[in-house]
Amino acid sequence: MSNADLLSRPVPGPLQCGRFTLSFERPLVMGILNVTPDSFSDGGRYAAYGDALRQAERMMLDGADMLDIGGESTRPGAPPVSLDEELERVIPLVEALHGANVPLSVDTYKPDVMRAALAAGADLINDVWGFRLPGAIEAVRDSTCGLCVMHMLGEPRTMQTSEPAYEDVVSDVRRFLTERIDALRAAGIAQARISVDPGFGFGKTVIEQNYTLLAHLLESAPQAEPPLPVLAGMSRKSMLGAVTGRAAPDRLAASLAAAVCAAERGAAIVRVHDVAPTVDALKIWSAMRDAARRD
Numbered sequence: 001m002s003n004a005d006l007l008s009r010p011v012p013g014p015l016q017c018g019r020f021t022l023s024f025e026r027p028l029v030m031g032i033l034n035v036t037p038d039s040f041s042d043g044g045r046y047a048a049y050g051d052a053l054r055q056a057e058r059m060m061l062d063g064a065d066m067l068d069i070g071g072e073s074t075r076p077g078a079p080p081v082s083l084d085e086e087l088e089r090v091i092p093l094v095e096a097l098h099g100a101n102v103p104l105s106v107d108t109y110k111p112d113v114m115r116a117a118l119a120a121g122a123d124l125i126n127d128v129w130g131f132r133l134p135g136a137i138e139a140v141r142d143s144t145c146g147l148c149v150m151h152m153l154g155e156p157r158t159m160q161t162s163e164p165a166y167e168d169v170v171s172d173v174r175r176f177l178t179e180r181i182d183a184l185r186a187a188g189i190a191q192a193r194i195s196v197d198p199g200f201g202f203g204k205t206v207i208e209q210n211y212t213l214l215a216h217l218l219e220s221a222p223q224a225e226p227p228l229p230v231l232a233g234m235s236r237k238s239m240l241g242a243v244t245g246r247a248a249p250d251r252l253a254a255s256l257a258a259a260v261c262a263a264e265r266g267a268a269i270v271r272v273h274d275v276a277p278t279v280d281a282l283k284i285w286s287a288m289r290d291a292a293r294r295d
Contacts, residue, residue: 009218012268013226016145016192018123020103022066024229024268026286027259030066030105031059031275032235035089036073036081049092056097057082062276063157066124066269070107076204086113094120105148111135118143126231128152128202130180137187148195149180151220153203169209170216173198177275178222195229195269196221201237210239216260217265229268234258236273258282 015022022028035052056067071089072081075249090113094104098121105124110135114125118139124146131137131149140147145287151173166172172294184194184265198213199219213220214234221230234240240254252274259270259278263285272278 006144009266010227012229013192015146015195015229015268016118016144016190017103018121019065022103022146022229027263027282028065028269029266029275029278029282030068030269030271031056031062031064032273033059033067033069033093035071035093047077052093053096053160058095058099059275060100060102062189063279064102064275066103066105067097068105068126068271069097069122070108072108072114074107076201083110083112086110087116089143091116091120094122103146103165104157105146109136111131111139112253113244114139118145124148126150128199129155130176131176132180132186137189138182141187143191144193145279146193146195147189148197148233149177149184150202151155151176151199153199163205164205166209169204169212170220172220173220177220180225181222181228185230191224191228194266195231197233200232201239204239206238206242210234214261214265217267218261228267231269231271232244232259232262232265232267233271234262235271252277260285 012024033052033056047100059067069090071086089249090106094106094117097104103123104121105126106122107126108114109127109129114136122145126148127136128150129152181194185191200210200213204210217230217232221228236251236254237250240258243255244251246254255272255274256277259272260281262270263282270278
C-alpha cells in the first residue's frame with residue numbers, strides 16, 4: 001500500500017454513541033469483557049461480578065477507548081442463554097461502569113436485553129444478528145445509542161457446521177449490510193448512529209473468506225457519505241490459529257498483527273481481548289502514518 005493510498009482514505013464520520021460522539025482520527029480500541037462461562041478464549045475468567053469489574057478497570061487503565069460487555073457466548077456451537085441469566089450477567093456491570101468516562105457497548109441480540117442495557121446507561125448495542133430479530137429495531141430506535149450491525153451467515157450454533165457459500169464474499173457481505181442499514185434508516189435511525197462489522201468468523205471459511213474480507217475491509221462496507229465506521233473483531237479467533245497453528249491463549253502476536261492489518265485497511269474500531277499491547281501496536285502504526293503525512 002502506497003503512502004498516497006494510506007493518506008487519501010476518507011475518515012469515517014463521527015459516530016453518535018449515547019453520551020459520546022466518537023471521532024476516528026485513529027482507530028479506537030474496544031476491550032472485550034465476556035461475562036460468560038463458555039466464551040471461546042476466556043470463558044469463565046470474568047464470569048464473577050468482581051472479576052469482571054476488575055478486568056474492566058484494568059482495560060480502561062490500559063487505554064481502552066470503549067468496552068464491549070457480553071453475557072452470552074456467540075462462538076460456533078454455543079448454547080443459547082436465557083433472558084434472565086443474560087440480564088443478571090450484564091446489567092449490574094453496565095450500572096457499575098456507567099460513571100466511567102468510556103462508552104459502554106453491550107453485545108446482545110435480544111431486544112429485551114437491549115432495552116434494559118440502554119435504561120442502565122449503555123451507549124452502543126453490538127448485535128451479531130444485525131437487528132434482524134423481531135423487536136430489535138424498535139428497542140433501539142428512540143434512543144441516542146450507537147449501533148453496530150454485524151454480518152452473520154446462519155446462526156451461532158450452526159454457522160460453521162457446513163462450508164459457508166457465497167457468490168462473492170465481499171459483495172455479499174456489503175449487500176447484506178446495505179439492506180440492514182436501509183431498514184434502520186427507514187425506521188428513522190440516523191446514519192450517524194450506525195457502524196458495521198463484516199463478522200469475521202461468523203459463517204466464513206476459516207482462511208479464504210475471512211482473509212479476503214480483511215484484504216477488502218472497506219469494500220465490504222456499504223457505500224455512504226461520510227463513510228460508515230467499520231469495526232474489525234479478529235482477536236484470538238480461529239482464522240489466526242489456522243495460519244499460526246497456535247491455540248487461542250497463544251494468539252497474542254497474531255491478534256496484534258490482525259489489528260494492525262485492520263487499521264491499515266481502514267478499520268475505525270478494533271475489538272480485542274488484549275488492550276495494552278494492542279494500544280502500543282496501534283501507536284506505532286499511527287506514528288508511521290503521521291510520518292507519511294509529513295513526507
